[in-house]
Amino acid sequence: MSSAGYMSLRGWNDMRYFDTHAHLADARFDDDRDELISSVLPASGVELICEVACDLATADKSLKIIRENDYIFGAAGMHPHYADRMDNAGMELLRGLMANEKLLAIGEIGLDYHYDFSPREVQRRWFGEQLFLAEELSLPVILHIREAMGDCMDILRAHKASLLKNGGIMHCFSGSYESAKECIELGLAIGIGGSLTFKNARKLIEVAEKVPLSSVVLETDCPYMTPVPHRGERNDPTFLPFVAAKLAEIKVLPVEEIVETTFANGCRVLRVPSTAAALAE
């Protein structure tokens, strides 16, 4: 919990947020990234961020952001969209990157059968290989699964021992409550972001209502997935309060409890070094 003394120093918001999934390297942040990271986000209570580098070919931009900012950690992996560009050299590059102690997880990795930008068998192959790497390095994973829950669960079950040991996050969860339950039983947390506020969120609302808060982390996926009432605008971590408020309404809990608990969950799941977590106290 934050100390009263520190909280009195806060601006408009006394709560601290952990955005467990951001893409601040995206070109849509080029014009105001520095200002956002150095002043706007800290002033809005955003105290930890996991910046996700999802294309190894362009990871340098994310790595620079992670290196230059104490409160920004990261994840790296080959997104299923780019699976057809992955090869053994890419796996070695990823293995080397993960020696950076500010890179906390392998991700986002997974399967995307909605866009099918890479052939499905190629997606499955490199998803599996990257899960093996996470196992070898004892790291959590950040998973991107879209319209592929059946194949995903088959693959995850085969990695059950490693997942139970190292954990991870089902990013932008879009499955049923039954799938969410099985993911949690496999040691994964459920990543919830702007889509919770969308009109068609009936299934996700049911998931949010039923899963224990101890298994939920907040995320933006910015610049995508902007929550209501800002849809159509670029998303950024200052919009996390809209997701937290919606989750509080669904779970009939105080928003402070939602925010503090999901912050702690993010630190636990991504194993944020205790020095950084303490800085955010």
Ligand code: NI
């Ligand atoms: Ni993402």
